[in-house]
Amino acid sequence: MPTERISLSVPNVQGREIEYVTDALSTGWVSTAGSYVSSFEESVARFVGAPRAVACQSGTAGLHIALLLAGVQPDDAVLVPTLTFIAAVNPVKYVGAHPVLMDCDDSLCLDPVKLERYCKEECAFSEGVLRNRETGRAIKAIVVVHVFGNMADMVAINDVARRFNLRVIEDATEALGTKYTEGPYAGRFAGTLGDFGVFSFNGNKIITTGGGGMIIARRSEDSDRAAHLTTQAKSDSVRYEHDEVGYNYRLTNVQAAIGVAQMECLERFIDAKNDNYNRYQTLLRQVGLPALWPFRGGTRSNKWFYSLPLPEELDRDRLMGQLAEEGIQTRPIWGLIHEQAPYADDETYAIEQASRFRSSILNLPCSTSLTEEEIVRVVEVLKGLIG
Numbered sequence: 001m002p003t004e005r006i007s008l009s010v011p012n013v014q015g016r017e018i019e020y021v022t023d024a025l026s027t028g029w030v031s032t033a034g035s036y037v038s039s040f041e042e043s044v045a046r047f048v049g050a051p052r053a054v055a056c057q058s059g060t061a062g063l064h065i066a067l068l069l070a071g072v073q074p075d076d077a078v079l080v081p082t083l084t085f086i087a088a089v090n091p092v093k094y095v096g097a098h099p100v101l102m103d104c105d106d107s108l109c110l111d112p113v114k115l116e117r118y119c120k121e122e123c124a125f126s127e128g129v130l131r132n133r134e135t136g137r138a139i140k141a142i143v144v145v146h147v148f149g150n151m152a153d154m155v156a157i158n159d160v161a162r163r164f165n166l167r168v169i170e171d172a173t174e175a176l177g178t179k180y181t182e183g184p185y186a187g188r189f190a191g192t193l194g195d196f197g198v199f200s201f202n203g204n205k206i207i208t209t210g211g212g213g214m215i216i217a218r219r220s221e222d223s224d225r226a227a228h229l230t231t232q233a234k235s236d237s238v239r240y241e242h243d244e245v246g247y248n249y250r251l252t253n254v255q256a257a258i259g260v261a262q263m264e265c266l267e268r269f270i271d272a273k274n275d276n277y278n279r280y281q282t283l284l285r286q287v288g289l290p291a292l293w294p295f296r297g298g299t300r301s302n303k304w305f306y307s308l309p310l311p312e313e314l315d316r317d318r319l320m321g322q323l324a325e326e327g328i329q330t331r332p333i334w335g336l337i338h339e340q341a342p343y344a345d346d347e348t349y350a351i352e353q354a355s356r357f358r359s360s361i362l363n364l365p366c367s368t369s370l371t372e373e374e375i376v377r378v379v380e381v382l383k384g385l386i387g
């Protein structure tokens with residue numbers, strides 16, 4: 001019996017996308033002006049409880065703008081995770097700064113204990129500026145990635161940031177909808193806990209506009225400046241006057257129309273991600289396979305990706321090939337950033353855990369449209385191969 005291929009993560013476009021896109025096209029508002037852009041911004045802001053959200057072309061563009069807003073200058077240093085998709089780190093180089101690549105903890109996100117230790121032991125803090133003792137570089141900001149939708153330890157990270165006067169940029173590109181349910185941040189969403197938060201609407205994210213991003217800033221003047229910088233820093237809309245170097249980073253109205261429709265489905269998508277995660281867990285337990293990687297307690301996670309930790313002796317890449325032959329698409333966790341060619345000479349600090357995760361984690365199909373039969377099949381095939 002021929003079976004359908006099961007993809008890792010595909011867009012779910014079954015809402016009012018076509019209706020809204022048709023409307024955008026038929027009114028002629030196809031580019032960066034138009035009412036869907038502001039509707040989409042308002043819808044995301046309302047959802048995460050932020051006063052304002054500023055749309056942009058991609059998560060990467062949003063992170064670039066956030067670093068500029070954080071005041072990161074050429075030759076400054078920025079603390080970043082090594083276990084991440086590279087788009088969280090590349091913008092540090094766009095602004096001419098130097099990343100310091102750091103380890104993760106068991107949440108797969110930036111380790112706050114090592115973060116603090118680095119600031120205390122490797123740096124000196126005086127007159128409000130943290131400097132690395134050896135390089136003398138000023139450390140201005142931390143980029144925190146909420147890996148696979150899992151909330152990083154924002155309580156501890158914000159505490160370190162406050163003590164050493166560092167701006168916090170949340171790469172919440174994978175974590176739209178993840179929120180704390182307990183503790184000092186109960187009710188607050190990923191992307192609204194730092195000085196800046198960035199979302200992505202790339203095709204593989206929990207909602208998509210084909211491509212796109214959103215910037216959240218704690219201070220309203222930063223939101224204003226984000227809107228300014230993403231539209232060529234135009235200070236007069238008629239007379240072509242510009243007060244600084246800006247960027248063409250605006251989202252188009254057609255993409256925003258897709259976004260408005262996708263936002264109407266977001267809660268349903270999060271429910272589907274959670275239900276499917278629980279189905280996997282039950283089935284994996286029944287056949288005696290390892291459980292999926294857990295999400296932080298005291299949070300409601302969007303459970304964007306499902307990570308299966310494999311025994312270290314198992315050849316993960318071979319397993320990936322065998323699953324592909326069965327029509328099941330999986331992906332390893334990312335290659336570590338400090339091992340990538342453009343970052344080989346950058347500073348690293350105490351990287352241990354990330355290297356272990358790098359070789360043992362396999363991500364399983366996790367689309368919101370995944371069916372129960374497909375989950376059963378993935379687990380059966382896994383059981384046959386490694387059970």
Ligand SMILES: *Cc1c(COP(=O)(O)O)cnc(C)c1O
Binds near residue numbers: 060171211
């Ligand atoms: C997707 C992603 C980005 C970049 O978003 P784009 O919209 O593709 O530019 C950045 N960081 C992480 C962790 C991501 O997963």
